Amino acid sequence: MGTEFWNGADAAHRRVMMKAAGYSDADIRNKPHIGVPNSYMAGSPGTAHLRQIAEAVKEGIWAAGGIPVEFGIPATCGNIANGVEELKYEQVGRDIVAMSIEFVSKVHNFDGLAMVASCDNIIAGCYLGAMRLDIPSIVITGGSMQPGQHCGETVVEADLDAKRFSGASEEELMEMEENVCPSFGACPSMGTANTMQMIGEVINMVLPGTSTIPATDNLKLRKAREAGMYAVEIAKKKLKPSDIITEKILLNSIMFDMAVAGSTNAVLHILSYAYELGIKLTLEDFEKYAKEIKCINAVVPSGPYTVVDFHYAGGVLNVMKMLEEKLFIDEPSLYGCSWSNILKDVKPLENEVIHSLENPLFEEPGLKILRGNLSPNGAIVRPTAVYDEVKYIKGKAKVYECDRDAFDAIQKGDIIPGDIIVIRYEGCKGAPGMKELMLSIDALIGKGLHKSVGLISDARFSGFNFGAIVGHVSPEAYDGGNIALVENGDEIVIDIPNGEISMSVSDEELKIRREKWVRPALKEGKGCLNIYAKMCRPAEEGGAMQPWDLDAKYSK
Structure with missing residues (x-):
C-alpha cells in the first residue's frame, strides 16, 4: 500500500489537509485510500441518482477497512445537446473525464478507485482513466431507467425524438414527455x-452480473456497497487493470458487442482501450468476429425489448454463457479467477430477449465494417438496425458540409427516396469532436424516409439511431479522405451484405478533384475542441487524444 506517502514527518502537510477535511489520523496513516470519482450531475436522469449510489459505495469501502475520498468528475447528458452544434463536445468528453480522473488520482496518490458512472462517454472515460492510471479500479454503474408507458404502449426516449419530427404538435409532445422517461437511469x-455499462463486465471493470441492474431496483444499492468493499480488496492485492484486461479480454468485448448489437460508439472505445494498454487491436479484429458472431439480443433498436427486460432475462452473464464456446474463458476475471470459473455456475436461459447462437435473432452480426473507395480505412454500420429495403441501396449523392444543412434539406423536402445523403467535415478533426448525427437521422425517421434513403458520414451516430446509416468513414474529409471529393449526383453504393461502400467515380477523376481540394480551416480556433482536433487519433484507432508513438506502445 502507499502508506509511506502518509507517514513520517515529511507527510505532515498531507495529513493536516486530510484531517482538516474530517479524516482521522489512524485512517489516514493505515488504511488504503480509495478515490471515488462520482459523475453525479443534477441535469440528467442517468446521473441525478448517483449520490445515493456513491454513498453505498463509500459505506462498503469503510466497512472493508478503506478510506473513501469522493470527488466529482464531468458529466453531461447527450440528449440535452441533441439538435445543436454543442453535441460535438460529447466524444471529447470521454477524454476529459479520463484526464480528470488521472489528474485528481495522481495528486492524491490513491491506492485504488471505485468510480460511479452511467452515461455514454462518461462511463467510457472512467474505463479509459483507470487503464491510464493502471491502479486497482472498479466501476459501479447507475443502471438503466424503466421504460415509459404512453397510450397503452411501451415507449423509450428515442420514440419521442421520432415523434417530434413527424409533425406532432407541442401539446402532443408534452403528453408523451410526461410519460416517456419515468425514472432515473x-x-x-x-x-x-x-452498451458501455454492459461491456464493463466483459472487460473486468464492473462486477459480473451487476451492470444492468435497473436504477429503480434496490439491488443496485446492495451491489454498490459490495463493490465498494471489493475495491478495498483489489487495492490490497494490487490487482491492476493491465493484469486483467488482456488482448483476449478485449476480443471478448468485440464478440459481446457483435452479439448484443451494441452502439457503434463501442468500437471507438474498445480501440482506445487497446491503445492505452499497448495492445494491438484494429478494425480487422471487428471484421473477423463479424463473420462468426450473429446478433442474439432483441433490445431496441434491434428488437422490441428494453435493457430492463434484458437484465431480468439473464443480462450480460447470460449472453456470455451463450457465447461461451467462442469466448476466451481461460482469461482472468475481475475476481481473479478465470472466466470459466464464473460461467460454469451460469445456467443458459434462452428466451425472447436473449437468444442462443444456434437460434440467433438475426442471421448477421450486430456490427459490421464496410470498405471501398469511399472508406478504404473502414466505416461502420449496425446491420440489425437497418431495414431489408435499404441493406443494399444505389443512389445519387446529395452532399452537405454539416448535420444542420442535411437536416434543413430533409425538412424542406429536398431529400427523396433513393437518395444517399453525404454529411462530411463532422469527423474527429472536421467537427471537431466527431459529432453524433442525431438531428438529421431523427428527421429521416420522422419523415418516413429511413426505409428508402441512405446516409454516410465521417461522423458517428447515437446508439438510438436506426436506418441505412454508415458512419466513421475514414479517412475523414478534413484529412482529405475521398468523402471530401464526393459531388452532388455521384452514384454511391451501400452494400451491407457484402461489406461495401463506394462511389462510381474513376481514379482519374478523383485525382483531378483532389488537386483542386483545399483543406478548410479548423472550425474551432481555441478551447478543448481545438486541442482535441490537433491531438486525436483517427476514428479507426479510437479517436482519443492519445498522440504518443504508436510503435512504442505496441512494442510492450
Whole structure:
C-alpha cells in the first residue's frame, strides 16, 4: 500500500489537509485510500441518482477497512445537446473525464478507485482513466431507467425524438414527455450508455452480473456497497487493470458487442482501450468476429425489448454463457479467477430477449465494417438496425458540409427516396469532436424516409439511431479522405451484405478533384475542441487524444 506517502514527518502537510477535511489520523496513516470519482450531475436522469449510489459505495469501502475520498468528475447528458452544434463536445468528453480522473488520482496518490458512472462517454472515460492510471479500479454503474408507458404502449426516449419530427404538435409532445422517461437511469435501449455499462463486465471493470441492474431496483444499492468493499480488496492485492484486461479480454468485448448489437460508439472505445494498454487491436479484429458472431439480443433498436427486460432475462452473464464456446474463458476475471470459473455456475436461459447462437435473432452480426473507395480505412454500420429495403441501396449523392444543412434539406423536402445523403467535415478533426448525427437521422425517421434513403458520414451516430446509416468513414474529409471529393449526383453504393461502400467515380477523376481540394480551416480556433482536433487519433484507432508513438506502445 502507499502508506509511506502518509507517514513520517515529511507527510505532515498531507495529513493536516486530510484531517482538516474530517479524516482521522489512524485512517489516514493505515488504511488504503480509495478515490471515488462520482459523475453525479443534477441535469440528467442517468446521473441525478448517483449520490445515493456513491454513498453505498463509500459505506462498503469503510466497512472493508478503506478510506473513501469522493470527488466529482464531468458529466453531461447527450440528449440535452441533441439538435445543436454543442453535441460535438460529447466524444471529447470521454477524454476529459479520463484526464480528470488521472489528474485528481495522481495528486492524491490513491491506492485504488471505485468510480460511479452511467452515461455514454462518461462511463467510457472512467474505463479509459483507470487503464491510464493502471491502479486497482472498479466501476459501479447507475443502471438503466424503466421504460415509459404512453397510450397503452411501451415507449423509450428515442420514440419521442421520432415523434417530434413527424409533425406532432407541442401539446402532443408534452403528453408523451410526461410519460416517456419515468425514472432515473440510462435510457433503456442499446445506446452507448447501456452498451458501455454492459461491456464493463466483459472487460473486468464492473462486477459480473451487476451492470444492468435497473436504477429503480434496490439491488443496485446492495451491489454498490459490495463493490465498494471489493475495491478495498483489489487495492490490497494490487490487482491492476493491465493484469486483467488482456488482448483476449478485449476480443471478448468485440464478440459481446457483435452479439448484443451494441452502439457503434463501442468500437471507438474498445480501440482506445487497446491503445492505452499497448495492445494491438484494429478494425480487422471487428471484421473477423463479424463473420462468426450473429446478433442474439432483441433490445431496441434491434428488437422490441428494453435493457430492463434484458437484465431480468439473464443480462450480460447470460449472453456470455451463450457465447461461451467462442469466448476466451481461460482469461482472468475481475475476481481473479478465470472466466470459466464464473460461467460454469451460469445456467443458459434462452428466451425472447436473449437468444442462443444456434437460434440467433438475426442471421448477421450486430456490427459490421464496410470498405471501398469511399472508406478504404473502414466505416461502420449496425446491420440489425437497418431495414431489408435499404441493406443494399444505389443512389445519387446529395452532399452537405454539416448535420444542420442535411437536416434543413430533409425538412424542406429536398431529400427523396433513393437518395444517399453525404454529411462530411463532422469527423474527429472536421467537427471537431466527431459529432453524433442525431438531428438529421431523427428527421429521416420522422419523415418516413429511413426505409428508402441512405446516409454516410465521417461522423458517428447515437446508439438510438436506426436506418441505412454508415458512419466513421475514414479517412475523414478534413484529412482529405475521398468523402471530401464526393459531388452532388455521384452514384454511391451501400452494400451491407457484402461489406461495401463506394462511389462510381474513376481514379482519374478523383485525382483531378483532389488537386483542386483545399483543406478548410479548423472550425474551432481555441478551447478543448481545438486541442482535441490537433491531438486525436483517427476514428479507426479510437479517436482519443492519445498522440504518443504508436510503435512504442505496441512494442510492450
